[in-house]
Amino acid sequence: MFRVLVSDAISEEGLAPLCASAQIDIVQKKVSEAEEELHTFDALLVRSATKVTEELLEKMPNLKIIGRAGVGVDNIDVEAATKRGIVVINAPNGNTISAAEHTFAMMAALVRRIPQAHISVKSREWNRSAFVGNELFGKKLGIIGFGRIGSEVAKRARAFGMSVHVYDPFLTKDRAEKLGVSIHSLDEVLAVADIITVHTPLTKETKGLLGKDNLAKTKKGVYLINCARGGIIDEQALIPFLENGHVAGVALDVFEQEPPGDHPLLAFDNVIVTPHLGASTVEAQLNVATQVAEELLHFFEGRPVTSSINLPALSKDVYEKIQAFYHLGRKLGLIASQFMNIPVQELSVTYAGTVADLETTYITRSLLAGFLRPRVASTVNEVNAAMVAKERGITYGEKFSDETHGYANCISLTVHGENKTFTIKGTHVPNYGDRIVHFDGVAIDFAPEGHLLYIQHQDRPGMIGKVGNVLGAYDVNIATMQVGRQEAGGKAMMILSLDKPVDDEVLQALAQIDDIETVKRLEA
Numbered sequence: 001m002f003r004v005l006v007s008d009a010i011s012e013e014g015l016a017p018l019c020a021s022a023q024i025d026i027v028q029k030k031v032s033e034a035e036e037e038l039h040t041f042d043a044l045l046v047r048s049a050t051k052v053t054e055e056l057l058e059k060m061p062n063l064k065i066i067g068r069a070g071v072g073v074d075n076i077d078v079e080a081a082t083k084r085g086i087v088v089i090n091a092p093n094g095n096t097i098s099a100a101e102h103t104f105a106m107m108a109a110l111v112r113r114i115p116q117a118h119i120s121v122k123s124r125e126w127n128r129s130a131f132v133g134n135e136l137f138g139k140k141l142g143i144i145g146f147g148r149i150g151s152e153v154a155k156r157a158r159a160f161g162m163s164v165h166v167y168d169p170f171l172t173k174d175r176a177e178k179l180g181v182s183i184h185s186l187d188e189v190l191a192v193a194d195i196i197t198v199h200t201p202l203t204k205e206t207k208g209l210l211g212k213d214n215l216a217k218t219k220k221g222v223y224l225i226n227c228a229r230g231g232i233i234d235e236q237a238l239i240p241f242l243e244n245g246h247v248a249g250v251a252l253d254v255f256e257q258e259p260p261g262d263h264p265l266l267a268f269d270n271v272i273v274t275p276h277l278g279a280s281t282v283e284a285q286l287n288v289a290t291q292v293a294e295e296l297l298h299f300f301e302g303r304p305v306t307s308s309i310n311l312p313a314l315s316k317d318v319y320e321k322i323q324a325f326y327h328l329g330r331k332l333g334l335i336a337s338q339f340m341n342i343p344v345q346e347l348s349v350t351y352a353g354t355v356a357d358l359e360t361t362y363i364t365r366s367l368l369a370g371f372l373r374p375r376v377a378s379t380v381n382e383v384n385a386a387m388v389a390k391e392r393g394i395t396y397g398e399k400f401s402d403e404t405h406g407y408a409n410c411i412s413l414t415v416h417g418e419n420k421t422f423t424i425k426g427t428h429v430p431n432y433g434d435r436i437v438h439f440d441g442v443a444i445d446f447a448p449e450g451h452l453l454y455i456q457h458q459d460r461p462g463m464i465g466k467v468g469n470v471l472g473a474y475d476v477n478i479a480t481m482q483v484g485r486q487e488a489g490g491k492a493m494m495i496l497s498l499d500k501p502v503d504d505e506v507l508q509a510l511a512q513i514d515d516i517e518t519v520k521r522l523e524a
C-alpha cells in the first residue's frame, strides 16, 4: 500500500484514477495538519501553496515521489529532493492555455480599465467619461519569453490584429516564422512595444529584467503585464514610472512575495491585480491533476515516468559504469550553451575511445540537459531533455569515431547555431578528473569547474599581464589560467578559473583592453 498526501487544492476528478487504485491510500490534508503522520507518506502532491523545503523533507523519510500539479517547481527544493533520491514530477503543459488566456484577459482589462469601471458602477456611480480606454487592434505587443505560454499569447494577439514583437534569446528563426512573429533584441522590443508581457522563468538572468534601466527604454504610455513569476518586473523600480505617468498601467498575477500584503503598488489606480490565478481554471486543474495522477500510478507500478524533472531512470549497474562521463557530458553541454547564447538548431555528439562502448544514450541526455538548463523555465534533466529539445526545435544526434586525439576517451560536442558553429571536446581521466581539451578550434587543457572566464584575443606579448592587472584591480583572484592559440600572432584564447564570479563591470573593463575581442563568463 502506498500512501499519498495531497496538501493543496487539486482537482478530485483528475485524482480519480489514484483514488480508485486498491494499492493507494490518499489523504487530503495540509502538511501542517498532517504533522504526526508525515513520516508515513510515499508520495506528496502539491500545487504552489505548499513549500516543499529541506526541513519538510527531513520529516518525510519515506517519501519517494513529489508531484507538482503545474509547471513551476520553485516551491519545491528540487536539489534537496534529488539528494534524497526523491523523484519530482510536474505537469508542464496542462495549464498553458489557461495561463495564456489569463494573460489576455488581463491585457483587455488593463487597456479598457474594466476593474476600475466595475468598482465604480458597483459603488452606484455612472461615470462613462472616466473610463476611456485603448483598442488592442493595431497595437504592438512585446513578448519577452516565447515558450509554451508566450507563443499561445502571440496566437491570440494576432487574432486581435496586434503585431507581435518577440524577445527570446533561445528562439530560432524557423520557429518564429512558423508562429508568424518577428524576433528582436530586448532593446528593440522595449522601444517599440505599446504593451509588454513577460513569459520567462524566474532565473538569475530574468530576475529584475524589467528594472530601472530597461523600464526607461520603454515607450511613454506603455502597459506592462506579468503573469509569469513575481520579480521578473522589478516591483520597486516600477513605482517612479507609475508616479510620473511613463507607464500607463500594469497588470500583475504574480508577486515577489505572495501574498503581497500591503504593497505600495496596490495603491495605484492603474495597477490591476489577481492572486496568482493564471492556472486557476477547471480545465487546467483537471489537466494537471490527471497528468500527475497518471505519472504517480506509473511510478508505483514500476513503469518509467515521463515528466520527471530530476532523476534519470538508470539501473545502479549502468549508472556506475557511465557516471564519470555522465558528469562530463553535463558540463560540456552547460559550457557550450553559455558560450553559444544564441538560438541553435542542432547538437552533434561524437564518442571516441572507451566511452564509445558504454550506454551513450544516457550520456547524451545528460549533455542535452546541461545544454538546455540555462534556457528553460522548468528544471530539465536526462528524463525530459529530449522532449524539451524537441519542443524547442533542437535536434541532436550521436556519432562514433576512432579519433581520440591521444586520450583514452573523448566526447566531442558541436553546436550549430544560425550563423555560428562551435565545438568543444572533453576527456575523463580516472583519479584525476574531467579536462576540456579543445575549445572553439583551439587545443587547450582546463578543468570544467567553478567560475570560468573565456577571453579571445590576438596573440600579442603582454596580454596575460594586462588581464591579470584588471582582475587584480577588482580584487579577483585567478586560480588557474590556460592559454592556447591557432597560430603564432593569430587567434588566441585564455581560460581562467576564478575564485569568485565576476560582474558585468569587470567584463567590460577586460573587453576594453586592446586586442581583446571577446570576454565571456562561463559557470561549470
Ligand SMILES: NC(=O)c1ccc[n+]([C@@H]2O[C@H](COP(=O)([O-])OP(=O)(O)OC[C@H]3O[C@@H](n4cnc5c(N)ncnc54)[C@H](O)[C@@H]3O)[C@@H](O)[C@H]2O)c1
Pocket: 071, 072, 092, 095, 096, 099, 144, 145, 146, 147, 148, 149, 150, 167, 168, 169, 170, 171, 199, 200, 201, 202, 205, 206, 227, 228, 229, 253, 254, 276, 277, 278, 279, 280, 374, 375, 376, 377, 378
Ligand atoms: N500565473 C500562473 O499561474 C502561471 C501558470 C503557468 C506558468 N506560469 C509561469 O509562466 C512562465 C512561462 O511558462 P512556460 O510554460 O511558457 O515556460 P517555457 O519554458 O515553455 O518558456 C519559457 C521561455 O522563456 C525563455 N527564456 C529563458 N530565459 C530568457 C531570458 N533571459 N530572456 C528572454 N526569454 C528567456 C525560454 O527560451 C523559453 O522559451 C514560467 O515562469 C511559469 O512558471 C505561471
Ligand SMILES: O=C(O)CC[C@@H](O)C(=O)O
Pocket: 047, 048, 069, 070, 071, 072, 073, 095, 276, 278, 279, 280
Ligand atoms: O498551481 C497554481 O495555481 C500555480 C501554477 C503556475 O504558477 C505554474 O507554474 O504552473
